[in-house]
Amino acid sequence: MFPESDVRTVLSNLSARGFDARWAATKEEAAADMLAGIAPGESVGIGGSMSVKETGICDLLLARGNPVYWHWLPGEGDARRKAMTADVYLCSANALTADGELVSIDGFGNRTGAMVYGPERCFIVCGVNKLTADVASALERIKTVACPQNARRLGLDVPCARTGRCFDCAAGKRMCRVTTIYSYPRVGRETRVYLVGEPLGF
């Protein structure tokens, strides 16, 4: 169990940076709060995220009739682009530092692009497994935990999938192409960060 004082510190540091920091004890609580923050009929874009998937929010939105643009859904050829101009964007970061910075590595940049400069409302979901001490340990976590697991999920023939370590692989094969450190959201943009009290995603 993550120490309660550490959770309070992270939430406080996120708030000080201008993020709307929210604690959810469970993924179901996070999904319910996100659903309540999205009006019926509003369009929702979703980035590639096991964390978002595990909350179940996509099914709740589809059941309510919200248009959802997610490239993981069947039949959505241009979903990445449509997601970037939806009313609300849902995603996760790959790591959340104690200081309240969100660190991510992307293959295409659609998720990181939409996270920092996409829809006017962005909800970012992070399980406690993504908490790290600082940016250096966040990058270490991404390269040794998130990337290998994502590469295996995608069936990519890259060194981290085989060894669990990053070998800074060749341009043609690598999935790590964009790195972002999201430190301060744009003033006036609704940028929620949900810290969820259980592991989510990679």
Ligand code: SF4
């Ligand atoms: S650069 Fe290559 S080896 Fe390193 S984490 Fe990315 S895909 Fe894996």
